[in-house]
Amino acid sequence: MIVARAIGQSFTHQAHYCTASGAPFCGALLSRAAEDILAGGPMAALVAPWAELDLAALLSHAIALRWLGAVHDLALSGATPDVSAAFPRPDRIADPERAWAAVRRQMDQDPSSIAGFMDHEPQTNEVRRSALLIAGALEVAGRFDLPLRLVELGASAGLNQLFDRFTYRFGDIARFGSDTAAVRIDTDWRGVAPCVDAPLRVASREACDRKPIDLGDPVATRLLKAYVWADQFDRLHLLDAAVAEAVRFGVRVQTADAIAFVATRGAPQPGVATLVYHSIFRQYMPARSQADLAQQMVRHGAAAGLDAPLAWLAMEPESHSSTDIALTLTVWPGGETRRLARCHLHGAWVRWGD
Numbered sequence: 402m403i404v405a406r407a408i409g410q411s412f413t414h415q416a417h418y419c420t421a422s423g424a425p426f427c428g429a430l431l432s433r434a435a436e437d438i439l440a441g442g443p444m445a446a447l448v449a450p451w452a453e454l455d456l457a458a459l460l461s462h463a464i465a466l467r468w469l470g471a472v473h474d475l476a477l478s479g480a481t482p483d484v485s486a487a488f489p490r491p492d493r494i495a496d497p498e499r500a501w502a503a504v505r506r507q508m509d510q511d512p513s514s515i516a517g518f519m520d521h522e523p524q525t526n527e528v529r530r531s532a533l534l535i536a537g538a539l540e541v542a543g544r545f546d547l548p549l550r551l552v553e554l555g556a557s558a559g560l561n562q563l564f565d566r567f568t569y570r571f572g573d574i575a576r577f578g579s580d581t582a583a584v585r586i587d588t589d590w591r592g593v594a595p596c597v598d599a600p601l602r603v604a605s606r607e608a609c610d611r612k613p614i615d616l617g618d619p620v621a622t623r624l625l626k627a628y629v630w631a632d633q634f635d636r637l638h639l640l641d642a643a644v645a646e647a648v649r650f651g652v653r654v655q656t657a658d659a660i661a662f663v664a665t666r667g668a669p670q671p672g673v674a675t676l677v678y679h680s681i682f683r684q685y686m687p688a689r690s691q692a693d694l695a696q697q698m699v700r701h702g703a704a705a706g707l708d709a710p711l712a713w714l715a716m717e718p719e720s721h722s723s724t725d726i727a728l729t730l731t732v733w734p735g736g737e738t739r740r741l742a743r744c745h746l747h748g749a750w751v752r753w754g755d
């Protein structure tokens with residue numbers, strides 16, 4: 402089977418990103434997958450549905466990450482013992498060549514066990530992104546001194562709705578949160594400190610996703626883990642802690658498309674600062690919907706006042722490459738937009754004020 406070279410390139414690009422981000426096992430698996438695509442192996446058939454896309458679109462749709470999530474899910478499920486046995490565990494260094502051989506065998510024998518998982522964009526719920534979200538929320542709290550009404554779009558399992566309940570170490574620059582918090586986030590912070598003294602109070606929380614993860618369902622919760630790179634145990638550990646906290650708290654995410662949700666829930670309300678926010682979600686909407694979201698926010702912004710302000714906080718790729726991430730904040734009244742930071746995709750590092 403012949404597929405466009407761009408797909409192989411998108412896997413190679415992701416392989417480099419994983420390796421550079423401290424996930425060499427995943428980087429090696431993706432490199433083998435890229436070679437297999439170009440050689441016309443079982444990978445080529447698996448990625449054929451996206452053969453017409455160019456490199457930018459492949460990265461936006463995260464095809465390589467869908468595949469990586471699919472094979473990690475297979476490993477976590479235990480359904481294919483030789484795949485499970487070849488994946489990393491905290492007590493075991495894994496050999497990516499052995500893992501690739503087991504995965505390739507599985508793709509040959511039963512491609513549907515992987516293809517089905519790849520139908521949907523990644524359902525990651527990356528808890529360390531809360532370091533950016535809390536810093537943005539503190540800006541809003543400091544500016545208006547009103548309780549925040551949180552409205553999250555594309556929330557997945559809703560773990561980042563609880564950003565005010567976690568504790569943070571912003572490098573050696575600042576700390577925020579209670580010493581007894583169950584979820585503890587460390588990020589490599591450069592630049593000035595976030596406004597950790599701002600009066601942050603949360604009045605209410607609402608969130609939507611077009612396909613929320615139900616934390617009561619063990620298979621769905623395994624899927625969340627599957628999207629974490631298999632050799633990044635700190636991320637897996639953080640996810641476990643945040644899932645336990647979300648279950649304790651009773652986090653809820655409504656099943657809804659973001660455009661419809663923001664139209665009804667994103668309007669400013671008196672006595673609270675409405676904070677509409679999202680992270681690594683906008684790229685999964687068609688360009689038309691992205692424009693609709695911006696227009697809807699401007700319409701809501703026109704109704705904002707000092708007693709009913711509106712803020713729009715977005716941690717999203719700056720370009721199609723999907724690895725240059727920025728945190729931007731738009732505030733009404735006024736509608737002024739500022740880039741607050743540049744950051745790593747998962748919030749591992751932040752350059753505040755960049």
Ligand SMILES: C[S@@+](CC[C@H](N)C(=O)[O-])C[C@H]1O[C@@H](n2cnc3c(N)ncnc32)[C@H](O)[C@@H]1O
Binds near residue numbers: 523528554658659681
């Ligand atoms: C990569 S995940 C990120 C989840 C979360 N925001 C985070 O940062 O961990 C993207 C999420 O956006 C959701 N999504 C994509 N398009 C959507 C839409 N039009 N409306 C609502 N949710 C959407 C997906 O279902 C998925 O859960």
